[in-house]
Amino acid sequence: MAHDSRTPAPPLEAPDTAEVLKSHYRALAGLIALRLLVSALLVAISVVLSQVTGSNSFFLTLPIVAGVFLFIFTLYRVIYGIRGSQCARVLRTYPLEFHPRVVKKRERWTRYGNVFEIRVTTRGQHGAPLMLAVHAAGRRRWPEGTEDGVWFAGDLSFGGVMVVPGGKAMFFLKPADWEKYAGRRAEADPERRARAEQAGLTHRTKRAVMMRAGA
Secondary structure, three states: OOOOOOOOOOOOOOOOHHHHHHHHHHHHHHHHHHHHHHHHHHHHHHHHHHHHHOOOOHHHHHHHHHHHHHHHHHHHHHHHHOOHHHHHHHHHHOOOEEEOEEEEEEEEOOOOOOEEEEEEEOOOOOOOOEEEEEEOOOOOOOOOOHHHOEEEEEEOOOEEEEEOOOOOOEEEEEEOOOHHHHHHHHHOOHHHHHHHHHOOOOOOOOHHHOOOOOO
C-alpha cells in the first residue's frame, strides 16, 4: 500500500521487547533513586542546620517532614505504579505492530500518574477507540516522537502496550469507555479472547486506578 506523504512509513523492524523492558526498568529505577536522594537530602539539611544553629525551631523540622512525606509517596508510587510486569505479559503475548499516528486528546493528573486520553489510528480502518494511557514507569510527561507513529502490542478493544519509536517510552493502554466496546469483545472469536485473557487485558480499568498494579 502506497504511503500518503503525511503518513509516516513504518520503520524497518520493531523495537526489541527485551530492550524496551530494560529501558523501562532503568527509567523506573532512576525515578525512584532521584526521589530517595531528595528525601535523604531534605532530612540531612534539617539535621545539619539544627546542629549548626543549636536550635530546635519548628521551621528547621519542616524539611524532615517534607522528606518523610516524599519517601512515603515514593513507596506508594512503587507499590501502585509499577506496570512493567503487566506490560511484559502483554509483550509476551502479542507482537508489536506499527500504527502511523497517535492523537493525544487530553491528560488528567491522578495520584498514580498522569492519564492521557489518546487515539491510536490503524491504517485502512476507521473508528479507532479512545484509549487511556499511562507511562509504565510513572513519568507524567508526554514523550516526543509519537507524531512519527508508534508500536502497539495488544488488541485495541481490550487494551495493550504502546512503545514510542526508539523504545525509550512504554505506555499501558485500556479503552476509555470499556462498556462501549463490550460488543466488539463479545464478538471476538475464542482464540482472540483467550489471547487477551492470557495478556491480562480482559478486566475493566478505571481512570483513577490506571497506575495500580493489577488494575
